[in-house]
Amino acid sequence: MNENEKKFGQIYFAVLGAVALAFGAAELIASAGEGFTWGILDSSGASDPMFLPWKAIILLSASLFYLSSVKNFAEVHQIAKAVMASIMIWIVAGMAIWARIASSIPGEETWFNSLEGFLASYAPPYCPEVFLLPFSLVIVYYILKEGET
Amino acid sequence: MKNAKCKNQTKAVAIVLMSLLALSTAVISVNAHMPGAKAPPAFELSPIVVLDDGTEVEITGTGPGMEVETKGEYKIILLNGTEVTNMSNKNLKIISKDNTLDNFRFDVCRNSTGECFEVVLKEGVFPEDFFELRKKVMFDPENATSEERALFKSEWEDTRDKFLTLPDWELFEGVEEPEEEEEPAVVGGAIFFSILVIGLILFLVLVYSGKKAR
Numbered sequence: 001m002n003e004n005e006k007k008f009g010q011i012y013f014a015v016l017g018a019v020a021l022a023f024g025a026a027e028l029i030a031s032a033g034e035g036f037t038w039g040i041l042d043s044s045g046a047s048d049p050m051f052l053p054w055k056a057i058i059l060l061s062a063s064l065f066y067l068s069s070v071k072n073f074a075e076v077h078q079i080a081k082a083v084m085a086s087i088m089i090w091i092v093a094g095m096a097i098w099a100r101i102a103s104s105i106p107g108e109e110t111w112f113n114s115l116e117g118f119l120a121s122y123a124p125p126y127c128p129e130v131f132l133l134p135f136s137l138v139i140v141y142y143i144l145k146e147g148e149t
Numbered sequence: 150m151k152n153a154k155c156k157n158q159t160k161a162v163a164i165v166l167m168s169l170l171a172l173s174t175a176v177i178s179v180n181a182h183m184p185g186a187k188a189p190p191a192f193e194l195s196p197i198v199v200l201d202d203g204t205e206v207e208i209t210g211t212g213p214g215m216e217v218e219t220k221g222e223y224k225i226i227l228l229n230g231t232e233v234t235n236m237s238n239k240n241l242k243i244i245s246k247d248n249t250l251d252n253f254r255f256d257v258c259r260n261s262t263g264e265c266f267e268v269v270l271k272e273g274v275f276p277e278d279f280f281e282l283r284k285k286v287m288f289d290p291e292n293a294t295s296e297e298r299a300l301f302k303s304e305w306e307d308t309r310d311k312f313l314t315l316p317d318w319e320l321f322e323g324v325e326e327p328e329e330e331e332e333p334a335v336v337g338g339a340i341f342f343s344i345l346v347i348g349l350i351l352f353l354v355l356v357y358s359g360k361k362a363r
Contacts, residue, residue: 040337097345120333122341134348 001145006074009142013073013082016135017066020089023128024059031056042125055092059128062088079142086136093133096126183305192313199257199266222260228252246288249280269322274311276304 001009027043030036031053035044045052065085069078104121107113113121196207225233225241228251233244245252253270282301286293293301311320318326 116333116335119335119338119342122338122345123334124337124341126341 001074009073010070013066014070017063020059020063020066020132024056024063027056027059037125040124042127058088058092079146082139086139089129089132089136093129096130186306189313190310250275271320271322274320275308279304
């Protein structure tokens with residue numbers, strides 16, 4: 001890992017950690033109340049209200065891991081923290097995506113959904129973890145880089 | 150009245166409209182009532198529609214869904230309970246002199262069962278000073294100023310346009326706004342689904358190429 005990659009990783013995961021922290025805090029507040037839906041961001045917990053506080057805790061923990069990994073980012077233990085944070089996001093986002101996939105196939109009154117209903121079930125809003133998922137994949141680059149050394 | 154889809158489960162077949170001077174004063178033959186009025190906006194008058202045990206029935210007077218044995222009736226009842234028998238325009242104009250919002254009340258009844266529901270015009274459809282101005286301009290024109298005449302004409306045109314263009318739930322009490330069915334957000338869903346598929350393909354390519362490299 002060269003100096004530029006290290007610098008980029010530090011800034012990138014600091015920003016990602018801050019965003020995750022904001023999302024986590026928002027979900028925690030949302031779980032205390034009735035949740036909220038803001039544009040395409042959904043923290044209503046409509047599908048599983050019991051899981052909403054857990055998701056908030058997971059997001060907050062992930063953000064802490066991200067933020068604590070920033071210092072001396074090139075060090076393997078620090079990257080491991082970012083990897084762990086990313087895995088936490090992947091698990092929660094994966095669950096959310098899997099829930100959509102599972103609910104998109106059967107129809108309301110028929111065995112299989114219509115094409116329109118199938119596509120509509122993937123429509124926004126999405127939970128914060130789904131938004132973080134693509135950005136957390138950047139860690140794969142650093143894992144591969146670390147594997148080369 | 151357009152498409153008054155009342156939720157009442159009334160067996161509305163024969164129609165009896167009771168009012169002093171029903172919508173005829175406000176709606177259709179615009180030029181006959183207000184010389185010099187501007188042309189009405191584009192509008193479509195469709196029959197009153199009621200739900201009869203969940204089935205939509207159009208009240209057209211002669212159309213399908215009407216009881217064939219009972220002919221539809223149209224009655225004008227004065228506020229004091231007297232039925233108007235002389236339905237000539239001249240007489241209707243005379244008795245409409247003291248019209249107020251209370252005169253715009255309609256009872257739609259099924260004659261065979263006596264079931265009725267009432268449709269009442271909402272407050273605010275007519276401007277506050279409309280009837281006062283109307284009385285002055287239409288029945289005592291010599292004492293009406295040109296400003297009052299112009300104001301009444303303007304209010305009359307606005308009110309006519311409301312009757313012609315506003316949906317029934319904005320005109321009448323007791324008419325529920327139909328719930329609009331939300332269009333499924335297919336485009337947003339299709340984009341997300343495409344991203345998922347592309348992501349999965351990339352992941353598989355990455356895994357496969359990694360295995361091959363080893």
